[in-house]
Amino acid sequence: MTRNATLLFAAILIISASLFSRTQAADEQKAPQTIPELEAAIRNILAATKTPGAGVAIVSREKVEWVAGIGKADVAANTDATPDTQFRIGSSAKSFTALSILKLVEQGKLSLNDTLRSLTPEIQFKNRWESTDPVRVVHLLEHTTGFDDWAWKDYASSDPKPLTLREGLDFNPSTRVARWRPGSFMSYSNSGPPLAAYIVEKISGQRFEDYVAESFFRPMRMEHASYLLTPYVEANLTKAYHGDGVTTFPYWHVLERPAGSLNVSPREMANYVRMFLNRGAFDGTKLLEPSSIDRMEIPVSSLAARQGMAFGYGLCSYESFCSSKKPYVFHGHDGGMPGARASFNYLPEQGVGFAFMINSDNEGAFWPIRDLIASYVIRDLPMPSFPAVVGISPGIAAEFSGLYELITPRNECKHFLERLTGLIRVSFDRDKFVRQGLFGGAPVKGVAVSDRLYRSENIPVATIVLIPDAGEGTMIYSAGARQTYRRIPLWFVALEIGAGACSLLLLCSAVIFSLVWIPRKLFGRMKTVRHLSLRIAPLVSALCFGICAGIWYKQSGDQEPFGQLTAWSGSLFLLSLLFALTALWGLVLLLRVPKNEVAASVWWHSLLVTAANLIVAGYLAWWGLIGIRTWA
Numbered sequence: 001m002t003r004n005a006t007l008l009f010a011a012i013l014i015i016s017a018s019l020f021s022r023t024q025a026a027d028e029q030k031a032p033q034t035i036p037e038l039e040a041a042i043r044n045i046l047a048a049t050k051t052p053g054a055g056v057a058i059v060s061r062e063k064v065e066w067v068a069g070i071g072k073a074d075v076a077a078n079t080d081a082t083p084d085t086q087f088r089i090g091s092s093a094k095s096f097t098a099l100s101i102l103k104l105v106e107q108g109k110l111s112l113n114d115t116l117r118s119l120t121p122e123i124q125f126k127n128r129w130e131s132t133d134p135v136r137v138v139h140l141l142e143h144t145t146g147f148d149d150w151a152w153k154d155y156a157s158s159d160p161k162p163l164t165l166r167e168g169l170d171f172n173p174s175t176r177v178a179r180w181r182p183g184s185f186m187s188y189s190n191s192g193p194p195l196a197a198y199i200v201e202k203i204s205g206q207r208f209e210d211y212v213a214e215s216f217f218r219p220m221r222m223e224h225a226s227y228l229l230t231p232y233v234e235a236n237l238t239k240a241y242h243g244d245g246v247t248t249f250p251y252w253h254v255l256e257r258p259a260g261s262l263n264v265s266p267r268e269m270a271n272y273v274r275m276f277l278n279r280g281a282f283d284g285t286k287l288l289e290p291s292s293i294d295r296m297e298i299p300v301s302s303l304a305a306r307q308g309m310a311f312g313y314g315l316c317s318y319e320s321f322c323s324s325k326k327p328y329v330f331h332g333h334d335g336g337m338p339g340a341r342a343s344f345n346y347l348p349e350q351g352v353g354f355a356f357m358i359n360s361d362n363e364g365a366f367w368p369i370r371d372l373i374a375s376y377v378i379r380d381l382p383m384p385s386f387p388a389v390v391g392i393s394p395g396i397a398a399e400f401s402g403l404y405e406l407i408t409p410r411n412e413c414k415h416f417l418e419r420l421t422g423l424i425r426v427s428f429d430r431d432k433f434v435r436q437g438l439f440g441g442a443p444v445k446g447v448a449v450s451d452r453l454y455r456s457e458n459i460p461v462a463t464i465v466l467i468p469d470a471g472e473g474t475m476i477y478s479a480g481a482r483q484t485y486r487r488i489p490l491w492f493v494a495l496e497i498g499a500g501a502c503s504l505l506l507l508c509s510a511v512i513f514s515l516v517w518i519p520r521k522l523f524g525r526m527k528t529v530r531h532l533s534l535r536i537a538p539l540v541s542a543l544c545f546g547i548c549a550g551i552w553y554k555q556s557g558d559q560e561p562f563g564q565l566t567a568w569s570g571s572l573f574l575l576s577l578l579f580a581l582t583a584l585w586g587l588v589l590l591l592r593v594p595k596n597e598v599a600a601s602v603w604w605h606s607l608l609v610t611a612a613n614l615i616v617a618g619y620l621a622w623w624g625l626i627g628i629r630t631w632a
Contacts, residue, residue, distance in 0.1 A: 031325050031375035035066050038376045042369055046071050046358075049365040050245030053081035053238060054358045055266030058377060061277045061351040064270045073238040073359065075246060083267040086224070086237040087357035088252075089342035090335025093227070093262035095296075096212050097193045098141050098316035100200045102292040103215055109203050112138040119199050123169060125176035133181040136301075137199065140192040141315040143482075144301045146178035147191040148412045150255075152555075152630040154190075156563020157255040162228055165198050165208055168256040179412060185477070185484045186302050186313055187408040190259045193316060197258035208258055220275055220282045222268040227257040237263055238359040240339020245360065249339035260335055269344060269355035276331070276346050277353055297331050297348075304477040304484070307452050309465040312479040319461075320345070320480075322374030326383055327459045330374065341366040345374065352377050386460045389431065389447045396451050397428035400466050403438065403493050404476055404485035413630075416623035420500065423493065424485060426476060433464065435476075438493070500619075503612035507542040510609045514539045531593045534602060537586035538609035544579035545616060548572060555630070562630040569630045576620070577627045583613035 032038035042054060053071035057064065069081030104110040115134040116125065125147070127135050139145040154172050163171075175191045197208040204211045209227045217225050226233050229251060240249040254261035264272075271282060280288035297319075299305045299312040311319050311329070322330045322345050332345035332353075341361050346353025354373045358365055406422040409415040423438035429445070433454045436443040446454040446464055453462035467475040467484075474487040517535055520526050551572045555561075561568040587610055595603055620626050 031323075031379045032372060033376075033379060038372060039068065039070060041372050042070055045365055045368050045372070049360075049362050050243065051358050051360040051362050051365040052241055052245050053085070054356060054365075054369065055081060055083070055085060055087050055269075056354070056356045056373065057083075057266045057270035057273065058354045058373065059270050059274050059277070059352070061274065064267075064274070067267050067270050069266060075239070075241070081238060081359075084224075084236065084265045086233050086263045086265050087342060087359065088237075088240065088337055088340040089262050089264055089269070089344075089357055090260040090337045090340060091190075092333045092335035092342045092344055092355075093258070093260050093264075094193050094316040094335075095333050096216060096262070097197045097200070097208075097258050098296055099216060099288065099292075100208070100211060101137060101141060101196055102288055102296060102315070104200065104203055106289055106292060110137065110199070112136065112141075116140070116195065116199075120195065120202065123176075123195065123198065124173035125178075125195075127178040127182060129178065129181045133183060135178065135182045137196060138301045138315070139182045140196040142299055142301045143186050143188050143192055143313055144184065145176075145182050145189065145192050146180045146184070146187070147189045148175040148177060148179065149188065149410045150190045150259075151175055151413075152559055152563035152569075153632070154255050154563070155559060156631075158250070158253045159255075160229075160253050162253075163255065165194065165201060165256065165258070169194060169198060171255055180408075183301050184303050184472075185408045186299070186304070186482050187484075188313075188410050188482055190256070194256035194258045197256075216287060219285050219287055220268075220271045222264065222271060225262060225264040225268050227261045227263070229253070229263075233263045236265075240337075241360045242339065243360065243362050252337055254337075260337065266355065266357065269357075273344050273346050273353040273355050277348065277351055279348070302477075303467055303475075304465045304479065307465045307467055307477075308450065309453065309462065309477065309479055311461045311463055313482060321459060322370050323378055324371050325375045326378050326381065328374075328378050328381065328384055329461055336361055336366075343370055345370075347378070350378070350381060384460045387449055387455075390450060392428055392431055392433070392448050393451060396466070399468065400474060400476065400487070401427050402474075402487045403490060404487050405493075406483055407475075407486045408482075408484040410482075413623075413625070413628070416620065416625060420496065422483075422485075426487075435464075499615060503615050506609045506612035507545055507616070509605070510538045510542040511546070513605065531589075531598050533589050534586075534593055534598055534606045537582055537589055538606055538613060541579055541582035541586060541613040542609065544575045544582060545613070548575050548579060551575070565631045573627060573629055576625060579613070580617040580621065580626045583610065583617045586610035586613060 032041055046054060052075050053069065053073050055069050057067045059065060067083045069083055069085045071081050073079045073081040073085045101110065105112060114137050117130065117134060125135065135145050151172055151174065157171065200211055201208050217223065224232050241247065242249065275282045275287060276293060279290035280286060280293045296315040296317045298310060298314050317331055317333055319329050319331055321327050328347055330345035330347060332343065334343045339361055340359060342357040344355035354377055356369060356373055404424050404426060405419045409418050425436050425438055427434045431447065433446040434443050446456050448454055449462045452466045454464040455462045463479045465477045467477060475484055477484045551568060554568065586606065590607055590610060617626060
């Protein structure tokens with residue numbers, strides 16, 4: 001689970017372009033061939049990135065090859081990390097929710113197609129398509145409900161008193177609103193899996209944490225793994241560090257624990273990965289049927305899946321390319337929270353896998369370490385085979401070429417910006433699919449696996465699917481980015497970008513213009529000038545907008561102050577209201593002040609800036625950002 005809604009390494013076509021050419025030096029460097037070489041390389045990364053410690057487990061179906069703690073669990077106390085040090089694994093824990101649901105399905109107590117309304121009528125959620133397209137259990141686990149991700153206040157909540165799961169779900173039901181027909185599009189949301197965990201509680205009659213401990217932790221010898229801050233966890237848990245490797249984060253008591261509050265050691269994660277490699281069994285004890293593990297690894301419920309996209313997010317499990325050396329498709333799940341990152345990944349057919357955790361949320365350490373470990377695990381495997389390339393018909397090129405906007409943001413509050421900054425252009429260059437950001441960036445090219453499915457030339461599976469218009473528009477889904485784009489007309493893009501750019505330039509001009517008239521006013525050179533309010537109103541409005549933009553930029557890197565009523569969140573609320581009110585004030589002044597009593601240039605400039613302010617304010621109001629209360 002990550003508090004930053006951006007998921008930067010998700011885009012597989014982008015990843016495939018970067019993973020296999022991240023740097024020329026990285027590609028030329030040979031993968032570690034021995035455990036000592038691997039450990040030394042990991043230690044070098046930890047030191048270079050100021051990341052105190054890591055836990056690592058490398059396994060096969062039959063045995064644990066290596067399990068270790070590296071570096072420090074507690075810098076101040078000079079405590080070494082060990083194989084039994086507890087780490088926080090964030091969203092990697094979501095897979096236990098899927099396993100629990102599948103176990104109940106095997107017992108005939110539940111179906112993945114059961115509706116949320118029939119199972120939990122007491123839980124609040126909104127779905128205006130409920131009569132025809134209800135929210136189902138499968139949607140909760142495959143993130144196809146259409147629900148928004150947690151809000152700021154959900155992430156900010158950290159009540160040390162262990163809430164019940166129902167109390168956590170009742171804390172903020174406003175995120176559980178279907179933004180599109182459930183079962184249409186995948187968009188990662190922490191709001192869904194905890195509902196599935198609540199279903200486990202209702203059917204089993206046990207607290208979710210107890211059900212998981214009895215059904216999975218104990219049989220897999222994960223006796224100390226816990227979603228709670230137990231005395232054992234508190235005594236053995238690593239500290240969580242900021243990027244400086246010294247400053248610690250406080251323990252985050254996650255509001256809805258099944259979403260990612262698990263504390264677990266590298267030794268215990270080794271057993272967990274081996275269970276997946278043995279298709280639901282651990283050391284001779286069957287926990288689930290192999291068919292359940294198979295189902296967990298395959299996305300089914302989205303439009304993209306129904307178009308043949310097999311790569312992506314299954315039941316709290318997804319596929320990714322972990323190594324820059326060879327494009328093997330690993331199954332597993334990453335996780336993150338303040339001061340912690342984790343990942344477990346495995347290759348079912350090859351029978352190998354790994355897990356690792358670090359006690360910092362430093363991506364500069366996380367991705368290179370994952371690359372190193374994965375490259376070691378597959379060091380002796382041959383290059384995977386690639387499917388044949390097929391031709392692209394002229395009809396497909398004509399149908400899908402054009403401009404596309406993002407329609408499935410993880411955080412709805414950021415949709416207003418991402419739909420503009422994330423515009424892409426799709427074209428077809430002979431036998432290649434080409435995708436490029438409208439505002440620049442290197443083009444990403446792919447080849448056809450079929451008329452609808454496309455892959456990058458250097459990866460062996462399709463990660464892009466073309467979705468024909470069936471009443472909701474022509475769309476493209478990127479399985480790696482977990483994002484769906486809808487084609488929009490060129491004129492509409494030109495209108496939006498043109499209006500937006502002109503409006504921002506005019507707002508800037510009000511500030512620049514003030515650098516001329518304010519000093520003149522202060523030095524007494526405008527004694528006869530009337531109606532200064534025509535200059536003041538647009539300026540105040542533009543300044544409010546600029547400060548709001550700065551505050552918004554602040555929250556993109558640090559969301560914590562926005563989940564509660566603080567100076568930051570309160571200022572955003574007040575200044576966004578003031579921006580809209582002063583824009584209206586400027587309009588009123590223009591209507592009331594006689595045009596012949598002010599200089600024509602001042603009047604026209606005020607008119608243009610006021611129009612720009614009203615356009616921007618109207619756009620932000622449409623997206624619910626005027627008077628936004630991030631703490632509510």
